[in-house]
Amino acid sequence: MNRQKSSGRFRFAGAAALLSGLFFLVPALREGNATLYLLAAAVPCVLVLGCTLLARVFSLDRMITALSLYLCACGMAVLGPDAPEEALAQGMRCCAGLLALVMGGVLARAMVPSLLAASCAGFLGLLALAAPLFSPGLDLPLAEAGLVLVLLSMAAFLNRGSLPALMPAAGALELLLIQRQSALAILWGLVLILIFYAADGRLVIVLPVTAAVMLSLGGVLGFVPGSLPAPDPSSLEALASAGLAGVESLPPELAVSGASLFPPLAGHYGLIFAGLTGLLYLPLALRGAFIASAARTRFHALLAMGVSLMLGLKTLLALLTLFGALPLEDTVLPLLTDSLPSLCAWMFLLGLQCGISGRNEADLAEDAHLAMLEK
Amino acid sequence: MKQMRSRFRFLTLLLVCGFLLALVLCAGNLLKTAGISLPRLPSAAVSPSPLPAGESAEPAPPAPEGTLSPSSPLTEDPAMETVSPGTDNLTQTEYNLFGL
Amino acid sequence: MFSVSPEIWNVLSQASRWLFAFFALMLLFFALAWHRSERREHRARFRNLPGAGTVGELVVLSGSDELPPDTWFPVPREGVLGSLRSDDLVIPCPGVRSRHLTFSWQDGTGLVVRPCLGCDVLVDGVPVDRRSGAAEAALVHGSTLQVGSALLRLQLYAALSHTNRTFRPAVPGVHPESGPWFAPEPQPGPMAPPVPQAMPPYPGVPQQPFPPAPGYYPVPEPVPEAPEPAPAAEPSGETGQPPQEPALPPAPNEPVKRPASARRKRADRWKEDWSE
Numbered sequence: 003m004n005r006q007k008s009s010g011r012f013r014f015a016g017a018a019a020l021l022s023g024l025f026f027l028v029p030a031l032r033e034g035n036a037t038l039y040l041l042a043a044a045v046p047c048v049l050v051l052g053c054t055l056l057a058r059v060f061s062l063d064r065m066i067t068a069l070s071l072y073l074c075a076c077g078m079a080v081l082g083p084d085a086p087e088e089a090l091a092q093g094m095r096c097c098a099g100l101l102a103l104v105m106g107g108v109l110a111r112a113m114v115p116s117l118l119a120a121s122c123a124g125f126l127g128l129l130a131l132a133a134p135l136f137s138p139g140l141d142l143p144l145a146e147a148g149l150v151l152v153l154l155s156m157a158a159f160l161n162r163g164s165l166p167a168l169m170p171a172a173g174a175l176e177l178l179l180i181q182r183q184s185a186l187a188i189l190w191g192l193v194l195i196l197i198f199y200a201a202d203g204r205l206v207i208v209l210p211v212t213a214a215v216m217l218s219l220g221g222v223l224g225f226v227p228g229s230l231p232a233p234d235p236s237s238l239e240a241l242a243s244a245g246l247a248g249v250e251s252l253p254p255e256l257a258v259s260g261a262s263l264f265p266p267l268a269g270h271y272g273l274i275f276a277g278l279t280g281l282l283y284l285p286l287a288l289r290g291a292f293i294a295s296a297a298r299t300r301f302h303a304l305l306a307m308g309v310s311l312m313l314g315l316k317t318l319l320a321l322l323t324l325f326g327a328l329p330l331e332d333t334v335l336p337l338l339t340d341s342l343p344s345l346c347a348w349m350f351l352l353g354l355q356c357g358i359s360g361r362n363e364a365d366l367a368e369d370a371h372l373a374m375l376e377k
Numbered sequence: 378m379k380q381m382r383s384r385f386r387f388l389t390l391l392l393v394c395g396f397l398l399a400l401v402l403c404a405g406n407l408l409k410t411a412g413i414s415l416p417r418l419p420s421a422a423v424s425p426s427p428l429p430a431g432e433s434a435e436p437a438p439p440a441p442e443g444t445l446s447p448s449s450p451l452t453e454d455p456a457m458e459t460v461s462p463g464t465d466n467l468t469q470t471e472y473n474l475f476g477l
Numbered sequence: 478m479f480s481v482s483p484e485i486w487n488v489l490s491q492a493s494r495w496l497f498a499f500f501a502l503m504l505l506f507f508a509l510a511w512h513r514s515e516r517r518e519h520r521a522r523f524r525n526l527p528g529a530g531t532v533g534e535l536v537v538l539s540g541s542d543e544l545p546p547d548t549w550f551p552v553p554r555e556g557v558l559g560s561l562r563s564d565d566l567v568i569p570c571p572g573v574r575s576r577h578l579t580f581s582w583q584d585g586t587g588l589v590v591r592p593c594l595g596c597d598v599l600v601d602g603v604p605v606d607r608r609s610g611a612a613e614a615a616l617v618h619g620s621t622l623q624v625g626s627a628l629l630r631l632q633l634y635a636a637l638s639h640t641n642r643t644f645r646p647a648v649p650g651v652h653p654e655s656g657p658w659f660a661p662e663p664q665p666g667p668m669a670p671p672v673p674q675a676m677p678p679y680p681g682v683p684q685q686p687f688p689p690a691p692g693y694y695p696v697p698e699p700v701p702e703a704p705e706p707a708p709a710a711e712p713s714g715e716t717g718q719p720p721q722e723p724a725l726p727p728a729p730n731e732p733v734k735r736p737a738s739a740r741r742k743r744a745d746r747w748k749e750d751w752s753e
Contacts, residue, residue: 010511017507021500028493034480065511072504196391200384242411247494250487271497273407277400278501284396285508291389292516295382298530298554299581303378307385314392318399325403326410366522369529372634378556380563 011064015053018072019046025079026089037086041093045075052100061360062107062353063293069286070352073337074099074345076279080263081340083270084252088340095342099349106353111361113154115301120158124170127151131177143261145186146347149174153193153312153351157305160201167198168211175215179222185332187223189319191215193311201304237333238326241268241276248272261341262334264324280321280335286352287314293359302358309351530554532582533618533633540627541570552631554582558590558624572597572625587615588631590622599623 023046030038053068074096081089113119130148152174159167171194178187198211240255248271249256256269268276290310297303313336320335322328334341336348481489523529531551537544556565558580560573568577578592590605591613592598598605600614601621616622618633 010507010514014504014507014511017500017504021497021504024493024497024500028489031479031481031489032483032486065508065515069508196388200381200388203380203384238406238410242407247491247498250490272494274498275494275501277403278498278505281396281400281505282501282508284393285505285512287392288389288509289512289515291385291392292512292519295385296519300378300381300555303381303385307388311388311392314395318395321399321403325406327399327402327406366526366529369526370522373526373528378553379565380557383563 011053011068014065015050015068018068018075019049022046022049022072022075022079025075026082029083029086035086037090038082041078041082041086041089045078045093048097048100049075056100056104057356060104060107060356061111061363062103062356063289063359065289066286066352066356066359067103069282069289070103070337070349071096071100073279073282076267077263077338077340080266080270080338092340095340095345098342099337099345102346102350103353103356106350106355107357107360108353110302110305110354110357111364115158115161115299117158117162120155120166123151123158124155124173127153127155128170128173128177131174131181134181135177143341143343145178145181145183146344147350148177149186149190149312150347150351153308154305154354156197157301157308160197160304161299161301164198164202164207167201172214175218179218183332184223185319185323185330188219188330189312189315191219192315193308196311197304197308200307201300237265237324240265241273241324244268244273244276246272246274248275261339261344262320262324263338263340264320264333264335267338279338280317283313283317283336287311287317290355293355293362296362297358298362298365302361306355306358309355312351313348528634531634532588533631535566535622535629535631538621538628538630540568543569544627549632552580552588556580568624568627568629570625570627573627577624583615587617587620589613589615596624 023042026038026042026045029035030042049068049071052071053064056062057064057067078089078092078096081092127148127150130144130151133142133144133148152170155170156167159170171190175187175190175194178190195208195212195215199208202208236255240253243249243253244256244265249269252266252269256265264276264280267279287310290306290313294303294306294310297306316336319328319330320333323330324333334344337345339345339348480486528551531553533552534549535552537546537548539546540548550566553565556579557576558564558566558568558573559575559577560567560569561575564576566580574593574596576593577596578590578598580588580590583589590598590600592605598614599622600616602623603611603614605611605614616631618631620631622629622631
């Protein structure tokens with residue numbers, strides 16, 4: 003193994019394991035809580051094992067695995083000091099997310115971008131997005147899961163041409179707009195424009211798509227009252243009250259509410275730590291873009307880039323909303339959430355990237371083998 | 378594929394610029410909400426709500442002995458409390474982020 | 478379980494928050510450094526594998542002033558062929574559009590080409606378009622591809638045959654003066670891989686597909702005969718193959734003089750005979 007590569011991995015994994023252990027050890031020393039001691043031992047072990055053994059067995063990308071596991075540990079650390087049992091429950095959710103990551107990795111290596119697969123994925127994705135319309139009492143947030151499937155479908159269709167991919171993509175956008183999920187609609191609209199630009203850079207394709215997306219978004223969000231809420235300064239004030247290093251007891255405005263774990267993270271550990279954790283999504287997105295560039299087939303390249311764009315743009319939109327720069331409602335960062343469907347959806351997306359990376363490595367290894375045979 | 382890869386590079390660059398821009402915007406918004414200039418970041422232990430620009434902070438509640446609060450003032454000078462906003466730079470020493 | 482006094486815990490709590498911030502900064506740097514080192518390592522691996530990601534090369538048999546004969550390009554697994562410099566395979570010849578065709582490698586089939594709308598493509602002399610019922614065609618080792626005024630021949634890497642990925646040891650017919658090119662019948666051997674079903678049938682003696690426009694579809698120039706025909710480089714089922722028609726361009730006595738404006742430089746081993 004390349005020594006330089008392994009040292010970077012060990013440094014990161016070591017630091018992440020140490021930090022994730024301290025997250026639970028420090029509050030454990032206050033009351034001697036057994037759950038926190040258990041988490042202080044288990045979380046670093048799972049992190050290290052995930053980065054090494056699991057990644058090796060399933061040929062997952064080690065960097066993405068390490069970063070996603072660390073972010074999951076941060077989500078657990080938010081709940082640890084005040085509610086250790088909740089932190090344990092979050093740990094269970096993260097394990098389910100890890101399973102979704104592995105499934106995504108396996109699927110990415112095995113999936114063939116056929117017309118049937120693309121149609122099925124598109125249909126299921128639109129069904130998941132439309133589920134709240136058919137059953138209003140359904141409280142399960144399936145929007146992100148639906149977008150995952152639509153992204154798969156779009157990448158498979160884009161492999162054959164730009165126009166067939168428009169159908170599931172536009173359908174998803176309209177469904178999100180109908181349900182007034184403005185943040186997700188804006189995210190999906192941006193991803194759509196950028197993916198179409200990446201797949202087919204011709205103006206004859208990109209301009210109409212951009213115009214259609216802008217018209218849809220502007221038409222619904224601009225003219226329908228109540229689509230876009232007024233900017234809420236209270237979240238920013240609450241974050242500002244956390245200070246650079248956090249507070250000992252969390253004020254009510256920073257307590258865990260909704261699905262977002264970022265405000266309580268800032269409250270417990272300070273704005274510096276929270277900001278740096280938010281910036282950790284950047285190497286995650288960069289790694290995804292690198293995997294996309296190294297992919298040998300168009301389908302895998304577009305899929306990896308789509309995941310990277312979704313992750314990066316979601317993070318940006320959530321951070322800008324939290325800090326009062328955007329008037330949206332959704333303040334949930336990917337992976338820093340206590341919602342199981344959302345966590346699994348994002349881990350599945352990252353698993354797809356891991357699988358594509360594993361495929362790239364296998365292709366390179368095969369090329370090396372072929373080169374050896376030729377000699 | 379060559380064209381697609383060059384577009385990917387452009388999109389990556391856009392993402393990086395987006396992150397940097399978000400960092401600047403968020404930091405700027407935060408400082409604006411806190412109502413102070415950069416050397417005068419508010420302390421967490423002083424008050425839960427941000428103060429308007431120029432107004433000095435109330436003294437921190439008495440902390441237990443031996444506690445090192447990173448943001449509690451090192452010295453409490455009652456005279457500093459009455460300084461009019463934006464006229465006295467000496468208030469900078471009142472806010473000590475590091476508690477040293 | 479073990480716990481500390483409140484005073485100690487307060488100190489620990491305050492110190493740990495700054496420590497966590499420091500660790501977070503370290504993690505960010507480590508993550509970016511790791512990403513950077515992985516990129517470098519990937520680039521180094523690619524440099525050590527010049528053929529990585531490619532399936533073979535296209536040799537120009539006839540082209541234009543900008544594309545002289547004997548120029549060759551490495552063929553990636555997937556891409557676009559056209560006259561633009563940003564295309565994966567750049568053919569700056571008359572009659573070649575900016576996006577002329579897309580190609581992709583399919584295991585067991587070959588290099589599948591799909592012409593873009595309104596673009597004329599001939600594979601082994603057979604037109605590939607929807608009118609003739611074939612929206613795509615597969616190129617095998619030795620197949621010829623005619624786009625615009627350029628005539629190209631595909632040479633797959635020999636080692637691909639060892640992975641049981643190829644299909645047949647195609648031997649191109651050398652008949653420059655008679656005009657149309659035709660592909661030979663497959664030579665089944667004891668270990669020849671099965672003929673893939675997806676491929677269009679090879680014509681025995683295909684008709685001239687289009688009347689050659691003056692100056693657009695020139696008759697290919699004669700290929701010089703080699704004194705010693707090089708044995709084919711395909712799977713070992715070629716023992717019964719007649720030696721008079723080499724799979725590769727015959728190696729001349731003198732070293733091949735590459736034109737001064739050769740598109741890519743390759744290691745000398747690519748000029749060698751691939752027989753084993």
